[in-house]
Amino acid sequence: MLTISQLADYAGVTVRAVRHYHAKGLLPEPERDHSGYRRYDAAAVVLLIRIRTLADAGVPLSRVHALLAADNDEFAAAVDDIDRRLLAEIRERQHHRKQVAQLAAGDSLALPPEAVAYLDRLRQLDLPDRAIELERDAWILVAAQLPDQMPALMAVKDAQLDSPAVLALYRDLVQMADWPADDPRLPAFADRLVFLIEETSKGWADYESTNDFGLDEELVDLLDSVFLNSVPAAPRLLRLLRERGWTGWTKLERINPVAS
Amino acid sequence: MLTISQLADYAGVTVRAVRHYHAKGLLPEPERDHSGYRRYDAAAVVLLIRIRTLADAGVPLSRVHALLAADNDEFAAAVDDIDRRLLAEIRERQHHRKQVAQLAAGDSLALPPEAVAYLDRLRQLDLPDRAIELERDAWILVAAQLPDQMPALMAVKDAQLDSPAVLALYRDLVQMADWPADDPRLPAFADRLVFLIEETSKGWADYESTNDFGLDEELVDLLDSVFLNSVPAAPRLLRLLRERGWTGWTKLERINPVAS
DNA sequence: CTTGACCTTGACGCAGCGTCAGGGTTGCAA
């Protein structure tokens, strides 16, 4: 008669594994000797080896019991099933490898390449890092909701950077970002901003349809909140803009003169 | 401000996952509103999306935090490490697929092909199933301890089956397996057995060295116990054999005449 | 006021054991 460690040694497994198989009902609990020790016979060794053979082949323990009692057809079906599962897991990991390979530190994490290129171009304009980060975060939000439209969106934004007026607008915005809410320069800034907006939008037949990227209202609110939360003067600026006939921010719209 | 489910929706994850990331310290706990609800800003959405991007690429959560703060070099090193892990897991599963493919119901589970062939040949001798099973179990035990020697061992056993005397011995043994311990035919059986043993061993210059397969003592004991436990008359038979000058079973040896 | 959709914390479950913790048993050597 064998002790549990002898049994385990014969089958090449750990004592803990043997007890685990007992707990799972794969291996029947043997008789105990006078001091409560488990005592095994050779049949237990054979069964344990058969269990390990399956487990070593990647068969989940929950299926081992059925497999040991299966006839040839059931066995073949189960083997097929297990092979499919293994294949699926392999495919998943292969997919993960591709994803991981495309990961790179910084912007490209959670952004498509067009957006990374756009941000890189912005960076060359010598704007402060924080401004770029805000821009990046905004595009991360957009990319998460509308991944398919990112190439089109980035193409539009990239084209806008060719306009000197837009560039000037960007530079002004960046300056303003650090002002306190009650900065005295804000009204004059709002005037200049409206002028620039109307200037840049003059080139487009219909500002709104050109500037409407299909962002839904919730996303627009979210993007607005990025601006509102990170720029102290933002709330007051939006109020000043409204006084000057423009409402919103992410999706800037002229206030309907009829309604006002 | 966003509720937890809105946050989760924006990032395409479950509410439970968000709370899990809080618990793991990946996502900082946000402010609570007057009724204790978590309230998130857009920054949380961005962070959550970045976390998911990594997690979706198979990065373990325990490494996500460090990765989000890593510089390019650290990031590249971590990505390398993760890729190695994924590759190792893929290899493991590919190995499992091969193992699974070689699994077949019945004997071949835990036995090499030579042994399966040997058992198949035994089966054609029209012996009862239980006898074959005992033989199979014994070889499973041997194969587990001495996998490398199985081809050689099975070649010897296979050759033995060519001898009519050995065949007769097998048939007699199978008969005896069902006898009770006190069966009156047992002494005569022992006589015949000894005759057959000496007959079959006559052809070999040195029985013992030919019959010694390098099994160590423990394995011999284990194999003996298979016989002793499954054949009622086995203990008495071994005694009768000892009286006739042979001791052991798996490794049958002539008792030294000098010592007796 | 009710109903349904949310929100909260807490806890178990899954796979396959590894690894203490805390305590008895056995067998051999001094």
Next chain:
DNA sequence: TTGCAACCCTGACGCTGCGTCAAGGTCAAG
């Protein structure tokens, strides 16, 4: 005889990444 190492026992937590109740508070609409 005593001591010590090497076993044995049960019970329980840990790891991974959440899913899934449970039991109860909150909120907005009808």
